[in-house]
Amino acid sequence: MKIKVSQTSQTPIYEQIEQQIRQQIFSGELKAGEQLLSIRALARELRIGIITAKRAYDDLCNENILVSRQGKGVYVAELDRELLREKRCSDFRKQAQQLITAGREAGLTLEEIHEILEEEGKSGAFL
Amino acid sequence: MNAIEVRGLNVRRDHFEMNNVSMEVPKGCVVGLVGRNGAGKTTLIEAIAGVTETGSGTITYDGMSIWENEKQIKQDLGVVFAEPWFNNMTSPRVLVESIYPWYPDFDFKYFVDNMQRMEIDANMTINQYSSGMLRKFLMIFVLARRPKTLILDEPTTGVDPVSRNEMLDLLYEFMQQEDHSILFSTHITSDLDKIADYIVMLEKGRVIMNESKEMLQSRYQYSGRGLPDIETIMLDIIGEGTLPNKGGR
Numbered sequence: 140m141k142i143k144v145s146q147t148s149q150t151p152i153y154e155q156i157e158q159q160i161r162q163q164i165f166s167g168e169l170k171a172g173e174q175l176l177s178i179r180a181l182a183r184e185l186r187i188g189i190i191t192a193k194r195a196y197d198d199l200c201n202e203n204i205l206v207s208r209q210g211k212g213v214y215v216a217e218l219d220r221e222l223l224r225e226k227r228c229s230d231f232r233k234q235a236q237q238l239i240t241a242g243r244e245a246g247l248t249l250e251e252i253h254e255i256l257e258e259e260g261k262s263g264a265f266l
Numbered sequence: 267m268n269a270i271e272v273r274g275l276n277v278r279r280d281h282f283e284m285n286n287v288s289m290e291v292p293k294g295c296v297v298g299l300v301g302r303n304g305a306g307k308t309t310l311i312e313a314i315a316g317v318t319e320t321g322s323g324t325i326t327y328d329g330m331s332i333w334e335n336e337k338q339i340k341q342d343l344g345v346v347f348a349e350p351w352f353n354n355m356t357s358p359r360v361l362v363e364s365i366y367p368w369y370p371d372f373d374f375k376y377f378v379d380n381m382q383r384m385e386i387d388a389n390m391t392i393n394q395y396s397s398g399m400l401r402k403f404l405m406i407f408v409l410a411r412r413p414k415t416l417i418l419d420e421p422t423t424g425v426d427p428v429s430r431n432e433m434l435d436l437l438y439e440f441m442q443q444e445d446h447s448i449l450f451s452t453h454i455t456s457d458l459d460k461i462a463d464y465i466v467m468l469e470k471g472r473v474i475m476n477e478s479k480e481m482l483q484s485r486y487q488y489s490g491r492g493l494p495d496i497e498t499i500m501l502d503i504i505g506e507g508t509l510p511n512k513g514g515r
Binding site for chain 1: 294295296434438439441442444457460461462463478479480483484
């Protein structure tokens with residue numbers, strides 16, 4: 140688990156933590172069942188208040204992304220793979236919509252955008 | 267449960283009066299006591315430490331009054347005063363050896379390990395220490411008694427950033443235990459703000475603010491400058507601030 144927080148950001152610290160943990164779970168960096176740092180260890184690691192660290196974990200537990208086991212610690216929840224895939228698919232769809240809008244603004248037709256996507260996909264340059 | 271709970275405390279001194287002060291240190295939390303010089307921070311800390319005479323009002327420790335279980339309360343309470351209370355012509359080694367028999371719980375290994383870790387020579391006389399070394403030594407000395415509640419009066423005055431960071435390390439280590447709590451005072455923004463869960467602000471012997479840092483910062487979040495530090499919030503509340511949206515009293 141790698142988390143960085145900015146004390147001067149407009150985004151509250153607990154939200155910065157939540158975003159990064161969520162992202163790492165969806166990307167597979169954090170695996171189901173993996174144990175996270177304890178609340179107090181996280182506070183120490185990030186140099187933040189204990190209540191702030193607790194808030195971040197509590198929120199993610201309420202989203203059922205993390206599970207807290209009394210006296211044992213906080214773990215990444217066993218997420219429903221099908222559900223996770225759907226979620227990631229819908230996230231990608233949103234990004235695709237933005238990409239198409241950007242393409243249209245650049246004066247490209249849908250066919251041209253499609254061609255670019257295929258070319259880039261085949262060249263594998265993004266890897 | 268509160269590690270420390272102060273209710274309606276009054277203290278009268280020659281040129282100073284503390285009025286109806288109520289505040290608490292929730293168990294497992296860190297409370298920063300802020301306010302300018304003369305606001306009453308040291309008086310409040312001395313009252314909690316039981317070294318100053320108080321008027322009406324109550325102070326409880328884990329729900330107990332001092333006369334209910336003085337021995338236990340004093341054992342669990344570690345206080346780092348702003349001024350060292352011992353002869354500073356002595357060295358920490360001599361000091362520890364002389365008090366050791368009186369404090370059976372004194373963790374000698376913790377003391378030696380952390381003095382070494384902070385690179386403080388225990389054989390030097392204390393008056394030769396820089397203020398950073400002195401503050402770190404005092405903190406280690408009190409922590410070595412293995413208290414559950416730690417109270418620090420102006421722990422970072424005159425301390426350089428590197429040493430402040432080391433002190434913060436010691437405090438975070440102490441807070442890894444869920445039943446440990448900290449109350450510290452400061453008149454300047456220091457790195458210690460980072461560890462605080464609650465901020466209590468004193469002004470002219472009264473509590474003018476008592477809030478969680480989370481709440482406090484979210485109130486100021488839309489000022490367009492990012493999250494302000496405690497010093498900015500303090501100036502704002504006392505009425506000399508520059509933030510566009512006033513926090514108000």
